[in-house]
Amino acid sequence: MKTTRKRVVITGMGILSSLADNIDDFRQALLDKKCGVADSQRFSQWFENARAAEILHQIDYSEIPEEIVSSLDNAALWAWKVSRDALKQAGLHNNQPLLDQTGLITGVSSAGTEAFLPLFEQRIQDFNLKKAIWSGGFSSCCSSVASLLGLKGGMELVATACTASPNAVGMAFDYIQNGKSITMLAVGTEPIYLPTFAGFYALNVMHPDSCTPFSGRSGMSIGEGAGAIVLEEYEHAVARGATIYGEILSYATSCDAYHETGPDPRASGAVQVMAKALENAGLTADQIDYVNVHGTGTEANDRIETLAMKKTFPQVENLPVSSTKSYLGHNIGAAGIVELIACLVTLPLNKVLPTLNFSVARPNCDLDYVPNEIRDKDVTVFMKNNYAFGGNNCCMIVSTKACATPATHYSARRVAISGAGAVSAIGHTLNEILDRVWSEETAPELGGVAFNPDTLEEVHQLLAVLHETQQLGELATSAESLAAQPLPENNPDFRTFQVSGLEPRKHLRRFDPRKATRGGTFALMALVEALDNAQRKIRRDGESLGFVMGMSRGPQETTYKYLQSLKPDPCKVRTSEFPGSLMNSIATFCAISEGIKGYTTTLATGANAALGALTYGYELIRQQLQPQVMVGGADEFFPSMSLYMDAVAQKIHMTADAHDYHIYGQHAQGYIPGEGACMLLLEDFEAAQARGAGVLAEIIGYGKSCDNSYFDASQQDEKAAALALAIDRALQDADTTAEAIDLVCGTSNGAQHSAAVEIAAIYHCFHQRHPQIPVVNYNAFFGFVESSAGLLNLALLTDCLKKQAVPAIPYTRQFCDERINFVRSPQKMAIRQALLIGATEGGNYYAFVIKG
Template structure:
């Protein structure tokens, strides 16, 4: 293969919101005046003594939005919209409809989807808003609302790696430009402080009584909130349109300590590894780094380990000045990295290095040049931005303040093949069992009853009383919809789910600790182990050569439920044991620690089919030769949560007692039947696999993404279908094939009327002219709708279809709703070379992949 130059990726737009300011100029002025945003918190003083925080208290102008939209959104979405719009305006792109259609959105956040449900665990249930719950209650809902409001159609993803979320989002945006998916990308970090987050850190006893003083004095962090946005743009494109360049992203990297759920590796191995990898990706050496903007939380463990990591990385070189900007505006959790990066971008052009404020006496083992208290006059070209998170997630970014001054690095583009698969579902605990059931048509399972914890039932009854009394259902769904007694939980006909039963983890795993394993984590680990075994990949001391990207929908539901319940009645007594386990990256962390996976590590939480987002990101990492191998996957655990009640109320769920009633694409669709399980794939270059004597199962030869701008109007199905068709068109173009060359289409509709109609109309639009008789399948009826992993579970069946040159029929469905489409109704022998896999999230984000047989 031939090496190729990386594309230059520059920053052309900035948006900021912090405790210091709500615009770039005021933010810069506050930094230069060494303003400290940490103060007494009136909001949290209600529960906690000496509650201190760096809060956003500005009166933000949302006059461009209707009151209905404002009432539908939480602060995470409103702030992301504000800074995103500011960044696009700053870049001169806010009215460029042609470019916005090609621009994708990556959001980094830790505690999304929380605000709508605050009334439930703050014991003010009368304040609950169904509108806000529907439009802002999903973890990735801010992506859908913001992309709609800003007119972006390049596809979205939500990164949920806690305190590394926003720099990781910038890194993903960088990758999509590298692969030519777009000339422009919008990366956003947004993080309001909510009670569960504040209570968790407070209970861990890591809060500073005044304002944090990283690397010095008394240890302790200051929690903060805020948002930041950057427009990333391909260099030649930016120059051609005369854009102002504020910096160049040279590279980034992520890694995992694979050590502990909360504490950093005392050897600082992962923190050092990620810096070395980022410099390697940029093609630079340690002596070229002029400045390091540290994570610098102010806690004893972080500051000591981060200092040790820098000593390891810069061994034999002069260690550059280091400072922590958290001393200005606190720790902004998911938004921390991007807000701190923006602080550098607005001050370094004046040849001034930000100081570490509140600096007193250096702590033991903290003996670097931390630029104490006063600005340092120094010209900086290249600086490093580091962030670390719970679970040992690490992220490092290399940035140049003089775009075009550093030679671009080179890489060898790789093909991307699937060499290992693993899965757990209701019809089997391994890929072999699942495929055997499907091929033999023995996939009919007994559904399991949904049983809700008693306290959840009481909560639901109280909530439904509020909804009834305030007529919120009628307001949203019209007078025809009334919440009558037979819709109350006790009046529901029982509904059931596809659940994994009789699973014995120790039969599948060499090492298994049930005390640390959640149900979803167990599924993921079993699937992961199977994929590694099939690909003959044993992890010895080379875990840094293997990455893992997980896509989550609901995440560790049971742990999250227990943590939130412990907030009542006294948030000061919250159970800290569940705090890190309630984060969206907890399952990825569990898998990394269990197997010693230390390479590129990321968790996406983009909702239904989030694992397809993980597949696009894993593809990028392998294709750019950033990592030899990457595991991608998704996992879902059944838990009778409040969201099940809500979905039952709004008829999204199909309440049935027979699996055969789950008829995807049926004439009379009733909604989806939930499933649980996991699916994992191992991706690598086929030449490397063949060199190891490993069979290549299939190759991913192209993909496309798109998102609709109809999040607030469910009735605009035509736009949704057009957006999904756009993703398919982009995938075909990326693969270099025509629609006529596609031999089979595999959909992943959950079976609801809207989902199925959008998917089928998009398939028809794409193939009506060149191949109207292309066969269409969907196997969700076999294992239930396993939300995050539905697309990957269908992909495992596709791989077997390519191998067998045969296609099993769509299960159960007898009468299909659209005669224009050739649904596979009977077993089909078919010559297969290219299969198109398509999928969607619930928020209107669409994926398409071209899978090639070998």
């Protein structure tokens, strides 16, 4: 049955750039052709001729308590500012019933950095522990903004470098398309920090003055900024009398699968993403009136982007294209949304912004770049393109007038899991893991911790600073408990679940150890196993396979090496680790290795981020946007500063005996970290059957929510209510009831507060309708593998559905709540539908209904 896609319109905008901190001044600065690139106030102390488009405005944060402002970094504060402005412009900032349903998708490249700047800028005495706690996580800006603005519709953080914010807009667009929300907030935020500036500077791609896209001397200008848009279902916007600023017609992503930094010289990925966006919008190339291009000013980007335009538009000589980066510099993760807003505030005035600073066109750059002068033109439909390291490509098609194009349609598909692969401490394949789980002896040998001497020296320096500045009370319950805690390098019980004895070449057809990080190797092995398990071979049809990764801490070892190379001279930073330190680098490595070119993105929402990837992959299949999508997560163990501080703060529990990891235990001591990966191949149920692939399970619905208690960890009731809301939404989405669920699988990391939230939510949703529902959680088998904990449990659930039996929760003997029917011994049972639940540390909640 055909489903008419909902129209998604823009009803609010917020902006922060080097040019202005509000929409009206931003529009005027653009029309006045002002350029925000100038001598850098921050980076001139390290780099000669440092130029940047920096935000120097005094921003009013008086609506936020001062104590919270001092705890947040600019990524969060800027995201809050533009989000608040967008909600106010949309008339939604005081509409709490609607905010309860509104989700948040944020795009950023270098989040969680500011709190740790003192460590690698060699001013350790300025370290602020409070900021590190609240702003030190990659997804912390999402959690803080959702809490401050009262958003409860769920959140995700997109981390695809320079395509992060348009990708966030696309995901928000999908949430309205799939009926999960009436309103969504899409945000891009990107302060420029020393690691980012140093990386681009060392690559010798900086322009000595201001960038001149497609002409003159090549080179980029780096910039910073933030933007937010409120997306709303059209009929709802009209009904409440909202002002409509434009309509998102479609979007698409793709991957070059070519190189870690350089674009495909054939422009294949760029052409593919534009063709897919046009297809999704039901439009042809000749219906596009204008293209706002990526236009960084570098030789490779400008030449290849020009080639992509020629391959996509038959009458390209009549098509105006221009680069707004000539005004704003390259805002990295926020670039796409800031440039989109620039279009939305000028194109309705029939003004096409020019490419500033245009002189003599470079070789092979011979399009109409709207040089230097604003052009009068009536633009109804325009295209917005952005590209990123790793070959991530994103294209949006937008109309300046609502309902100017026909609605599009799709036939909703059933979503099957047709392949699975995993790597963990108890097995290097999913079958090995399952054999170990069902055997009597499951506990793995725990690996020891070997801290880098540089890390230990830095840790001791930091602890001294924390003592001197009396900040330790926020790290541990008391200074005495911290002083009594054995230092990890001297503690024989400081152990974790580690993958050992790995031989990648036994499992992989193509493997380049020079480019493989530990996490990347885990991810690739699990991915290849899932493809083999699904009988799927990629034979020059990589564009039909999408790839969505969920990340938590990311490529820790590479990031550590890169940050260490900033000392003592940032001018001599090692560029070899720069692209590998990005969150999307593992997805890039896998895509290049296997030739995956379809919808590709990386979510970095923290623990259980792969469950966010599962929701996105599900929608891509359900809405016929991709035939197949690989979803997954991967984590590598690296004894870095963050792990050290987590251990000293008693946040995590490490032990010499794996049997001490007690999920839902009466005396749980925290969680034991693990490493590994899990990948699932999703595809149309009927297509999987038609090609003879086995269906492991079917996803029949999901729900999401988030709480607003990020700054108050004691609000356990609110957290439990948010998870219960996600469960209710999943049951409704799956058109089922609590009575029809035969098994609940939690993914709590084992800490008492995490377990308490899951147990309270399960009790709330089931105690009246299904009080004896069995409850399991299998994280203790492999340690808490942060990003992919939920998927590892789901992989085990598919086996339970097949066997109609469930293993016991391992190791726990004294459970914390007698009201819950925890599975204490292996059981045979009829399982038709199972419920998988999970949460991120920042207060995001997921629930999935799985059918055998």
